Amino acid sequence: NQHGVNVIIDEVLNSNEPITLVATGPLTNVAMALIQEPKIAHNIEEIVIMGGGTFGNWTPTAEFNIWVDAEAAKKVFESGIPVVVFG
DSSP: OOOHHHHHHHHHHTOSSOEEEEESSOSHHHHHHHHHOGGGGGGEEEEEEEOOOSSOSSSSSOOHHHHTTHHHHHHHHTSSSOEEEEO
16 A cells, blocks of 8 residues: 555564565565665665676666666665675
């Protein structure tokens, strides 16, 4: 019954242990959560994302999850949180 951004914020803030976020789609909600509540970054151990690769699946050089919201991907990659990327 909540927006995904609010769920991310609530779960991370209320966790007793650092959380690993696993994003299998565009990073819009993760980036928005980091913008709305920057202190969540301190309780995120890492962000694992499906993206990148050696060839694109949306264009010859772009992977869909990064391509459709490149600004969000930039925010996540520059957040200072360790990011694990798999294609």
